Amino acid sequence: MRNVYEKSDGSILAGTNNGIVVIKNDEIIKVYGTTDGLNNTVILTVCEGFNGEIYAGTDGDGLYIISDDGVTRIGSEEGLSSDVIMRIRRDDNKDVMWIISSNSIAYMKDLIIKQVSTFPYNNNFDILSDKNDNYWVLSSDGIYSVRCDDMLADTISEYRLYTLANGLTSLPIGHGYSALDNEGKLYIAGQSGVSRVNIEKYFERNTKIITTVKNILCDDIPAKKDASGAYVISSECKRIQIIPAILDYTVTNPTVHVFLSDVDNTGITSELNRLSALEYTGLRYGSYVLHIQILDRGSGKVLSDEAFHIKKEPRFFELIAVRVLLIALLAAGVGLIVWRVMAGTIIRKQYVQIQDAKAEAERANLAKSRFLANMSHEIRTPINTIMGMDEMILRENADGVPKPYFLSVINYALDIRSASESLLSLINDILDISKIESGKMHLVEQEYDIAATLRAIITMIRVRSESKRLFFNVEIDESMPSILYGDEGKIKQIVLNLLTNAVKYTVEGGFTLKVTVTEKDSEKCDLRISVKDTGIGIKKEDFDKLFNAYERLDEEKNSGIQGTGLGLDISRQFAHLMGGNLVCESEYGEGSEFILTVSQKIVDPKEIGVFKEEVEENVKGPYVPQFIAPDADILVVDDNPMNLNVIKGLLKPTKVFVTTAESGEECLEKLKLSTFNVVLLDHMMPGMDGIETLSKIRANYPDLPVYALTANAAVNGEEFYKEKGFTGYLAKPIDTRALERAIMMHLPEDIMLKPETPEVSEEPTDLPDDLKWLYDTEGISVPDGIKHSGGVSSYINSLELFYDTIEDNASVIEKAYNEDDIKLYTIKVHALKSSARIIGALSLSDMCQSLEDAGNAENKAFIDANAGILLEVYKAFKDKLKNIRKEEKSSGNKHPVPEDTLKEAYEALRELIPQMDYDSVEEILNELNNYALPDKDKELFDRLLKLLKGFAWGEMEELILK
Numbered sequence: 006m007r008n009v010y011e012k013s014d015g016s017i018l019a020g021t022n023n024g025i026v027v028i029k030n031d032e033i034i035k036v037y038g039t040t041d042g043l044n045n046t047v048i049l050t051v052c053e054g055f056n057g058e059i060y061a062g063t064d065g066d067g068l069y070i071i072s073d074d075g076v077t078r079i080g081s082e083e084g085l086s087s088d089v090i091m092r093i094r095r096d097d098n099k100d101v102m103w104i105i106s107s108n109s110i111a112y113m114k115d116l117i118i119k120q121v122s123t124f125p126y127n128n129n130f131d132i133l134s135d136k137n138d139n140y141w142v143l144s145s146d147g148i149y150s151v152r153c154d155d156m157l158a159d160t161i162s163e164y165r166l167y168t169l170a171n172g173l174t175s176l177p178i179g180h181g182y183s184a185l186d187n188e189g190k191l192y193i194a195g196q197s198g199v200s201r202v203n204i205e206k207y208f209e210r211n212t213k214i215i216t217t218v219k220n221i222l223c224d225d226i227p228a229k230k231d232a233s234g235a236y237v238i239s240s241e242c243k244r245i246q247i248i249p250a251i252l253d254y255t256v257t258n259p260t261v262h263v264f265l266s267d268v269d270n271t272g273i274t275s276e277l278n279r280l281s282a283l284e285y286t287g288l289r290y291g292s293y294v295l296h297i298q299i300l301d302r303g304s305g306k307v308l309s310d311e312a313f314h315i316k317k318e319p320r321f322f323e324l325i326a327v328r329v330l331l332i333a334l335l336a337a338g339v340g341l342i343v344w345r346v347m348a349g350t351i352i353r354k355q356y357v358q359i360q361d362a363k364a365e366a367e368r369a370n371l372a373k374s375r376f377l378a379n380m381s382h383e384i385r386t387p388i389n390t391i392m393g394m395d396e397m398i399l400r401e402n403a404d405g406v407p408k409p410y411f412l413s414v415i416n417y418a419l420d421i422r423s424a425s426e427s428l429l430s431l432i433n434d435i436l437d438i439s440k441i442e443s444g445k446m447h448l449v450e451q452e453y454d455i456a457a458t459l460r461a462i463i464t465m466i467r468v469r470s471e472s473k474r475l476f477f478n479v480e481i482d483e484s485m486p487s488i489l490y491g492d493e494g495k496i497k498q499i500v501l502n503l504l505t506n507a508v509k510y511t512v513e514g515g516f517t518l519k520v521t522v523t524e525k526d527s528e529k530c531d532l533r534i535s536v537k538d539t540g541i542g543i544k545k546e547d548f549d550k551l552f553n554a555y556e557r558l559d560e561e562k563n564s565g566i567q568g569t570g571l572g573l574d575i576s577r578q579f580a581h582l583m584g585g586n587l588v589c590e591s592e593y594g595e596g597s598e599f600i601l602t603v604s605q606k607i608v609d610p611k612e613i614g615v616f617k618e619e620v621e622e623n624v625k626g627p628y629v630p631q632f633i634a635p636d637a638d639i640l641v642v643d644d645n646p647m648n649l650n651v652i653k654g655l656l657k658p659t660k661v662f663v664t665t666a667e668s669g670e671e672c673l674e675k676l677k678l679s680t681f682n683v684v685l686l687d688h689m690m691p692g693m694d695g696i697e698t699l700s701k702i703r704a705n706y707p708d709l710p711v712y713a714l715t716a717n718a719a720v721n722g723e724e725f726y727k728e729k730g731f732t733g734y735l736a737k738p739i740d741t742r743a744l745e746r747a748i749m750m751h752l753p754e755d756i757m758l759k760p761e762t763p764e765v766s767e768e769p770t771d772l773p774d775d776l777k778w779l780y781d782t783e784g785i786s787v788p789d790g791i792k793h794s795g796g797v798s799s800y801i802n803s804l805e806l807f808y809d810t811i812e813d814n815a816s817v818i819e820k821a822y823n824e825d826d827i828k829l830y831t832i833k834v835h836a837l838k839s840s841a842r843i844i845g846a847l848s849l850s851d852m853c854q855s856l857e858d859a860g861n862a863e864n865k866a867f868i869d870a871n872a873g874i875l876l877e878v879y880k881a882f883k884d885k886l887k888n889i890r891k892e893e894k895s896s897g898n899k900h901p902v903p904e905d906t907l908k909e910a911y912e913a914l915r916e917l918i919p920q921m922d923y924d925s926v927e928e929i930l931n932e933l934n935n936y937a938l939p940d941k942d943k944e945l946f947d948r949l950l951k952l953l954k955g956f957a958w959g960e961m962e963e964l965i966l967k
C-alpha cells in the first residue's frame with residue numbers, strides 16, 4: 006500500500022504496488038490493474054479529480070486518469086518532466102491538480118500541464134496549502150513555504166525554508182505519507198519520526214538572542230573587569246581565550262561572528278553549536294573591542310551586535326618611548342660599528358682600489374705612449390725604406406735606358422711615392438693626436454721659403470683636383486715676404502688638410518686657395534690663408550662638432566669618402582699652438598670656407614711677386630748634392646741593413662765615405678778602428694739601443710757629432726735627443742737635404758767641395774761611341790749586361806771573353822751532345838747560361854736554362870728537339886759580336902809588357918795550370934791582356950784563355966809546358 010485517499014462519496018482509493026483498489030463500506034469494490042489498461046501498476050499516489058474521476062500517479066509510467074470513459078495516460082509527451090509521480094494533490098482553492106514528479110513541480114488545469122520552473126528545489130515529495138495563501142512543499146531539504154500566486158504564475162523569487170537548523174525536528178521522507186488535518190496541522194513523515202507543524206498558525210518569531218561573554222581566560226586564569234567594565238588582561242599573559250555565551254531559547258541554530266576589532270575583523274564565524282573559543286597569543290598591549298554578532302543565516306546580515314571592552318596592559322619594553330629609545334640606541338650602535346668597519350675596511354679597500362686603478366690607468370697610458378712610439382717606429386721604418394728606395398729609383402740615371410721602359414718605371418715610382426706619402430700622413434695624424442693629447446706637441450720652427458712650401462702643396466692637390474674635374478684657383482698675395490720663420494711643417498699640414506677636404510667634399514665647381522698678408526711690419530707678418538669651396542657645405546648644427554677628434558659629419562652622405570675625422574682637430578690645435586686660429590664659415594649645400602690666420606716672423610722681406618706655380622718634378626738628370634766630401638768619414642749605425650743601404654744611397658752623390666754598423670756593439674768597435682766626422686745612430690735597435698750606445702760613446706768621445714736616427718715621432722725629438730746627449734736628430738724617412746745639412750755642419754771647410762755642375766762619375770755610365778752598335782744588336786740587352794757585369798768596363802771585358810770562347814765552347818757542347826754525354830752537356834749549358842746572362846744575352850740564357858733543366862731531368866726528347874737550335878743561336882753571336890775584337894785592336898794603345906812581368910807570368914801559369922786554379926789563371930791572363938804583347942806570346946795567351954773557358958786543363962798544360 007502506497008497511498009490512500011477518501012473520495013467525496015466516502016469510498017477509499019488505495020494506491021498499491023499492484024494497482025488501484027476501491028474500498029467502500031469495508032469492501033473492495035473494484036481493483037484497477039493491467040486488464041484496465043494500466044501499463045504500470047505501482048501506484049505511488051491517488052486522488053479524486055474534480056469530476057469524480059481517479060488520478061493515479063505511477064512509479065515510472067506517468068499519470069493515469071480513470072473515468073467512466075476509461076483510462077487516459079498523461080506522460081512526458083503531454084508535458085510531464087518525469088514519469089515517476091511522487092504526489093497528486095487536488096487544490097480546491099485554485100482549481101488545479103498539483104503533480105509533484107521526481108524532478109519537478111507542475112500543475113494541471115483543464116488538462117493542460119504547466120511546469121513551475123522557478124521553484125528553487127527539485128527533489129520534492131508533497132505540496133499543501135494553508136489559509137494564508139501559501140503553499141508548503143515538503144522536500145528532502147526541509148519544508149519550503151512559497152506564496153500561491155508566485156507558484157501559479159511561476160515567478161518565485163521569495164521563499165522560506167525550514168530545516169533542522171531552524172527548528173524542524175525531522176526532515177521529510179519521500180515514501181512516507183504526510184497529511185494536513187482540518188485544523189491546519191501538518192503531520193510530516195520524517196526520518197526520525199513524525200513532526201507536527203501548524204502551518205495555519207505559523208508566524209515569524211523574531212526572538213532576540215542574548216549574547217554575552219562567558220569567560221576570558223588569560224593563561225587559563227579568568228580575567229577580571231575593571232571599574233569601567235572592561236576586561237583587564239595582564240601584561241604577562243601569553244594565551245588569551247575568549248569564550249562567548251549565546252543565550253538562545255529558540256529551536257534555531259544561529260550563526261555567530263566573534264572578533265576583536267583592531268586585531269583582525271575576521272575572527273570566528275560559526276553556527277552556534279560548533280562555536281569554539283576565540284584565541285590569541287602574543288596580543289600587543291592596548292585597548293580592543295570584542296564583538297559578538299548574530300548573523301542571518303541566509304544573507305549574512307548582522308541581526309545583533311554586542312560590544313565588550315578588553316584592555317591588555319603593556320610590558321615595559323613595549324612602551325613606545327622605550328622602544329624609540331631602544332631603536333635609537335641600536336641605530337647608534339650599528340652606525341658606530343658600520344662606521345668602524347667602513348673606516349677599517351671598505352674605505353681602505355676603496356682607497357686601495359682607487360690607487361690601483363690610478364696606477365693601472367697610468368700604466369695603460371704609458372703602455373699607449375710606448376705602443377704609439379713603437380708603432381711609429383715599426384711602421385715608419387719600412388715606409389722609410391720604401392720611400393728611400395723609391396727616391397733612388399726616381400733619381401736613377403736614365404741615360405741609355407729605353408725611354409718607354411724608363412718612363413713607366415718612373416710613373417710606378419711616383420705612384421709608390423704618393424701612396425707612401427698618404428700612408429705616412431695617416432700615421433702621422435694618429436701620432437699627432439696622441440702627441441697633442443699628451444701635451445707633447447711643440448713647435449718646430451725654422452726658416453722656410455713660403456712660395457716653395459705653397460708650390461709643393463699646390464702641386465700635390467692639383468693632381469687630385471684635376472682628376473675630379475674641379476677648378477682650383479690660387480691667389481697668392483704678391484707682397485708676401487719670401488723667407489719666413491715659423492713651423493712650416495704645421496702650416497703645410499693645415500693647408501694640405503683644408504685643401505684635401507675641399508677636394509673630398511666638393512662634387513661640382515671647385516675651390517680657391519687664397520693667401521693674403523693682412524698686416525706686415527719689419528719683423529713679422531700676419532697671414533690669412535683661406536680655402537673656399539663650392540662643396541656640400543656644413544649644417545649649422547654640426548659646426549660645434551667640426552673640430553672634434555674622430556668626428557665626421559653627415560656620415561650618410563659622406564659614407565663613400567675616406568677619412569678619420571682627425572684632420573680638422575689637429576689643424577685647429579696646430580693653429581692654436583702657433584698662436585693663430587682656424588675658423589669655418591659655411592652654408593649647407595652651397596660651400597664652405599676655412600680660414601687659417603697665423604703670424605710668422607720675417608727672415609727675408611723680399612716680396613715673392615707674382616706667384617708661379619711651376620711643377621718642379623725633377624726626375625731627369627743626376628741629383629746635385631749640397632756638397633762633395635770624398636775625405637769625410639761617416640759612420641751609420643742601424644740594425645736594419647735596408648736602412649743602411651738607403652742612407653748609403655742617399656749619401657752617394659756627396660761621395661762621403663760611409664762605414665756601416667748593424668748594432669751598438671759594432672758601432673763601438675768601429676769607432677775604435679778609425680775616426681769619423683759624424684755618426685748617425687739609430688735609436689731603436691735590439692740589444693744596446695741608440696741611447697745606451699750614445700752614453701758609451703760619450704765616455705770616450707765627448708765631442709763627436711752623433712745624430713739620432715728615429716722614426717719615433719711620439720716624443721719631442723729635438724729636445725728629447727739633445728737631453729740624452731745627441732747632437733741632433735734626423736727623422737725617418739730621412740730628408741736628403743736635412744741629412745746633408747747635418748753632416749755639412751761638422752765637416753772641416755777644407756775637405757768640402759762645392760758641386761757646381763752635376764758630378765760626372767769616373768766610371769763611364771755608357772758604352773764608348775765605337776761600341777754603341779751593341780745597342781742595336783739583336784739578342785743583347787746592353788743595360789742588363791752592364792748591370793750584371795757590374796759596370797761598363799767589365800761589361801766590355803765580358804763581351805770579349807764571351808766572343809773568344811764561342812767556337813771552342815760550342816764544339817764541346819756539340820760533342821757532348823753527339824756522344825750522348827748528357828752529364829757533360831748539362832754542365833756546359835749551365836756555364837753558358839751564366840755567361841750569356843752576364844753579357845745581357847737574355848734569351849740565350851733562358852734557352853740554356855730550359856736545356857739545363859731538361860738535362861737534369863734526363864729529358865732526352867727535349868734536348869734532341871732543342872740542342873740544334875741552341876747551338877745555332879749561340880754560334881750566331883760569333884757574327885753578332887765580330888766587331889768586338891777588331892775595335893779593341895784598333896783602339897789598343899797598350900804599354901809593352903815588361904820582361905820580368907812576362908817571365909813571372911809564365912812561371913805562375915806553369916805552376917797554376919797543373920793545379921787547375923781557374924781564378925788565378927784567369928786573373929793572370931786578364932792582366933797580361935792589359936799589355937801589348939809580342940805576337941807569339943799573345944797568341945799563346947789567347948789560346949790558353951780560350952782553353953781555360955772550356956776547362957781544357959790537359960791541353961793547357963801541354964801548351965804551357967811546351
Ligand code: ADP
Pocket residue numbers: 502506507510538540541542543551556557558559563567568569570571572573574597
Ligand atoms: P676627415 O675629412 O678625415 O673625415 P676632418 O677632421 O678633416 O676629417 O673633417 C671632419 C669632418 O668635417 C668631415 O668628416 C666632414 O664631414 C666635414 N668637413 C670637413 N671639411 C669640409 C668641407 N670642405 N666641406 C664639407 N664638409 C667638410
